[in-house]
Amino acid sequence: MLQLYDSLSREKRLFVPGDPARVTMYVCGPTVYNHAHIGNFRAAVVFDLLFRLLRRRFGEGAVVYARNFTDIDDKIIKASKETGAPIAEITTKYARIYDEELSAFNCLAPTAKPAATGHIAEMIALTERLVAQGFAYAAKGHALFSVGKFADYGRLSGADADERLAGARVEIAPYKENAADFVLWKPSKADEPGWESPWGRGRPGWHLECSAMIEKVLGETIDIHGGGQDLKFPHHENEIAQSACAHSGAPLARYWLHNGFLNMGADKMSKSLGNVALPRDLLKKHHGETLRFALLSAQYRQPLEWTDDLIEQSKKQLDRFYRLLAEAAPDGEADIPESVVLPLEDDMNTPEAIAGLHELRDIAMQMEGEPKRRAAARLKAAGALMGFFASAPEAWFKWTPPSDGAALTAEAIEAMLAERTAARKAKDFKTSDRIRDALAAEGVIIEDGQSGATWRRV
């Protein structure tokens, strides 16, 4: 029984899809104009976990997960003007990097990755319908959604439009009939990209693409719509309004999920504050799986302090698991123990699930032989559900950060290890300890075991 906290009803609800044979999920993806930051990745990783949970419960082929790329937007236009690079070049590049980096975080590829520029016709058609039905109007080259026509407006974010405006700091555009109305379509200047439309040459507003692409790729009412907490208003509020009005009131999504933020010290991590950590940089120093573990170390709706210490702690925990997997090669298929599945299906309580992994490790560690290998298989299966343990243990412990160009090669380490083994055999502990210290200084730890010495990187 999968329970999810629905932001719209503000309660944890049993998840029941509209059609168990086709479970649909849409997650707001990045605007591809520069590198994503690790806070953006929290959403991607959290919904990757949910994707995995849904696939387990409903079947791999039964879950359709779409994550969009916003590839037309003022920030992209600005980046293009500043760098001189064509828009398509910028968006293609950053979309590719985003995908590559996410796969380093063990994220599965979404079923579909629709891009805004691939759905201009759908957006125009959706807007035409809204205008024809009186939910939207044209004004000075714009098409605007008339918020007053949608009674439920504000339900997701918990405030009606008038209240919002009372505290707003922004001037109201003169072409709006009502201050709260938002843009579906807006005119493009001559040097800006644009498409012909019934309202003149222009481009879509921010919110339109999601509604249009959801309709096209997934359907009128989807099961789950996800994104960061900051998207609740106005983005998701507007999506809800557009889609419901275009679909005779049919709700856009049955469940709305919003992940919390990463904090960097006192503040939310954000590009405008400049206090961001980029996966691009983090991946130079840390394994993607370590970063994934760090992102999942708090329940997804809670704020999470993003610190170097958190990354270190995550690495050490993964080491403990991998050590067991190295000791006892997992044997055969295994069911995923309830100690891990139950917390995950309870609104993705990842900290409790991780506690479950530790418990499985403790149990397995005390066994020997075949039972130990079966216990290891259970641990591995449980971790795999969360997107962990994707590496071979050997590779995990010998992994070198890409940034560490001066790192000792495996061959050099093996040579020193052989030297040390010879010294130990001769009871020359002074030499053997010197070699061990030298390796330790390079971040290589030696472990003397029953069957000889092994090494691993810190």
Add this chain to the structure above:
RNA sequence: GGCCACGUGGCGGAGUGGUGACGCAGAGGUCUGCAAAACCUCGUACCCCGGUUCAAUUCCGGGCGUGGCCUCCA
């Protein structure tokens, strides 16, 4: 100003009306030539003040503190 979160031990972070998860770090021990790993043991944590209750960290009210959102985009 409006709305929404959150405040747990050195750190990260669950959870619960009554037996104080889990991990990291730390301390002691077993093992080891010494280590590492593993294993065992330990840790006067629940922002403040009221209230409800036999009992509150957990429920209610207030306070303080922290964070987020408040549109087309300057």
